[in-house]
Amino acid sequence: MSLTTASTKCLDEKKGQEQTKSAWFQFLKSVMTFKGDLTSLTAPPFLLAPTSIIEYSAYWAEHPRLFVAPALEADAEQRALKVLQWFLSTLREQHASKDEAGKRKKLKPLNPFLGEIFLGRWHDDSAGVTELVSEQVSHHPPKTAYKIFNKAHGISLEGHVAPKAYFSTTINIERKGHGVLHIDRHDEDHLITMPKVHVEGIMTFQIAPELSGVSYIHSSSGYVSRIEYASKGWLLKGKSNSFIATLSKTSEPSKPLYTLEGQWNKSYTIKKGGDKSKATATVDLASLRRTPLTVAPLAQQHPLESRRAWHAVAAAIEANDILGVGREKSAIENAQRALRVxxxxxxxxxxxxxxxxxxxxxxxxxxxxxxxxxxxxxxxNGNDDVEGIMSWKFDEDKYRRTVQNAAEGVKSPTHTRFDSGIGMIDDEILVGA
Structure with missing residues (x-):
């Protein structure tokens, strides 16, 4: 490469970086003045990830051996500990600012449309087959329902998440919803809530998500895990991605049986007893390797499956084709508006x-x-509004009928679709029902 070519390339890259930063600050300005849920705000293409939020359900079981481990434990206290450890293993890839290859992740995933689905399986030598079924059950407000199950080990996770983003000194994301991990062998349930997320480094363009607040895991066998999250903060105290978790009996929450402390993106120690106890083990989260999620080839996917529906948008994002992103996103969004009408x-x-x-x-x-x-x-909901608490429940019969019909080649009537894979769909959703 000649010096002239290299110099021109450097100038082009510098110009591109300057344009990106300028677009970022324009977007940030609109964020600061926007009233309402930021998830509905259109982000510039350079911030868009080529995947939909609906795929985030897969983070729950990317380590199948840890997911099924509680089902193999006979002791209730140790099961609660294994559930806590599995939960901690789900945080790293879900919230890390960089992927396994060290590439910085895009900030804004695609907003799922109503009816969008995401299906997949994990195949593991010791855990066997773990299945994932995820569906966008609401668009306003956005809600994603999911079911993850391993029939061989009799363990499943079911729940929904409803993210809401707002601006207050930085971008904050609250995630309403819950998950319930069920273990068949012990007829045992573990209620799981989720931490809040805020975005650090927005003014320096070193964007990184951080967890904050407190989340819980409540076991029907009489144990509770409390996980408190902390970050480096404005005063640069402490470490990024820090947490301290305690496992206690529900009847004695102030007397920890175990204390787990460290960084959810690196490692943590396990102490038997309170915070001042001696560490008995160290868990290296960074060394965990994810089991790949297997999905059907694009051509074999249902038109509502996420990767098929968004494939043209994702391709445009990867190609940095701004006009293409807008055109393909609009095709899907317009089809959805027409269907609602x-x-x-x-x-x-x-x-x-x-x-x-x-x-x-x-x-x-x-x-x-x-x-x-x-x-x-x-x-x-408030304490006096238990009657109003709603959830989304997986319909096993519908799922099995749909899978069987697909295997037998049963097709349902459809209307014309747009090139993006989404169109005026009428009774298609009732296939197998």
């Missing part, structure tokens, strides 16, 4: 494919936690 005119609503909405009090599993303050807080 059609439904309204016909006096009907979108029928969810794999999930149904239920009152917590009417569901035997969730009813175990109906008086749980953590559940009420996670759902945004």
């Amino acid at each position: 059609e439904e309204k005119n016909d006096g009907r609503v979108w029928n969810r494919r794999f999930f149904r909405e239920v009152r917590v009090m009417d569901d035997p599993t969730l009813a175990r936690f109906v008086d749980d303050v953590a559940l009420q807080h996670a759902e945004g």
